[in-house]
Amino acid sequence: MASENVYVEHCKGVNGLDKVILREIRGSSAEVYLDGGQVTSWKNEFREQLLFLSSKATFKPPNAIRGGIQICFPQFGTIGSLEQHGFARNRLWSVDRDPPPFPANTSHRAFVDLILRHSEEEVKIWPHRYECRLRVALGPGGDLMLTSRIRNTNTDGKSFTFTFAYHTYFSVTDISEVRVEGLETLDYLDNLKNRERFTEQGDALTFESEVSVDFHKQAYPFSWSF
Numbered sequence: 303m304a305s306e307n308v309y310v311e312h313c314k315g316v317n318g319l320d321k322v323i324l325r326e327i328r329g330s331s332a333e334v335y336l337d338g339g340q341v342t343s344w345k346n347e348f349r350e351q352l353l354f355l356s357s358k359a360t361f362k363p364p365n366a367i368r369g370g371i372q373i374c375f376p377q378f379g380t381i382g383s384l385e386q387h388g389f390a391r392n393r394l395w396s397v398d399r400d401p402p403p404f405p406a407n408t409s410h411r412a413f414v415d416l417i418l419r420h421s422e423e424e425v426k427i428w429p430h431r432y433e434c435r436l437r438v439a440l441g442p443g444g445d446l447m448l449t450s451r452i453r454n455t456n457t458d459g460k461s462f463t464f465t466f467a468y469h470t471y472f473s474v475t476d477i478s479e480v481r482v483e484g485l486e487t488l489d490y491l492d493n494l495k496n497r498e499r500f501t502e503q504g505d506a507l508t509f510e511s512e513v514s515v516d517f518h519k520q521a522y523p524f525s526w527s528f
């Protein structure tokens with residue numbers, strides 16, 4: 303059997319939408335929808351699901367699929383004039399059959415390359431031309447790697463700025479066991495308190511009730527909602 307069939311399967315998912323299944327020999331797998339360029343499932347070798355996908359996810363483009371790993375581009379959250387989290391999660395991506403080489407080549411066999419290019423319709427709301435590439439790769443040990451590469455294809459040489467995020471919905475068995483470390487001394491905006499600014503004091507963030515906070519570290523904002 304061709305390796306494409308063993309490790310990478312192109313098929314139809316919910317509502318006939320195009321999806322790609324990545325499989326590794328020890329049993330781990332991932333599923334990626336071309337709608338939104340979105341990973342919707344990631345299972346370890348014991349077939350345990352590591353991502354959350356809402357039972358209310360509609361799989362009706364151009365609505366974003368609620369769950370998995372949404373791609374937020376060219377805007378994360380409400381930092382800018384576009385709709386929340388930008389438009390990439392609402393667009394149909396294509397399989398990139400001939401991606402430019404990666405600086406460090408890996409030996410992964412379960413991977414897919416996707417590409418999203420500007421549409422002329424979209425240029426009206428975000429006046430830039432771009433290529434947004436995403437490689438989703440599943441390693442032999444079941445590790446999932448997302449690599450994104452964004453290229454400015456503006457014909458007039460004009461630069462643009464953007465924000466980007468992998469908006470990941472993790473599946474959590476017991477929220478009281480979860481600790482997020484490494485945030486001490488960083489400032490955050492609390493979405494449940496009118497985005498008031500606070501400084502994290504503790505050595506770990508824990509979750510006893512609903513939490514929705516955006517942390518800012520240098521140029522990289524990141525956000526937690528439970």
Ligand SMILES: O=P(O)(O)OC[C@H]1O[C@@H](O)[C@H](O)[C@@H](O)[C@@H]1O
Pocket residue numbers: 366379386387493514515525526527
């Ligand atoms: O509802 P959306 O647009 O998919 O956003 C999902 C979440 O995105 C997070 O970044 C926000 O902090 C949350 O408040 C929000 O619920």
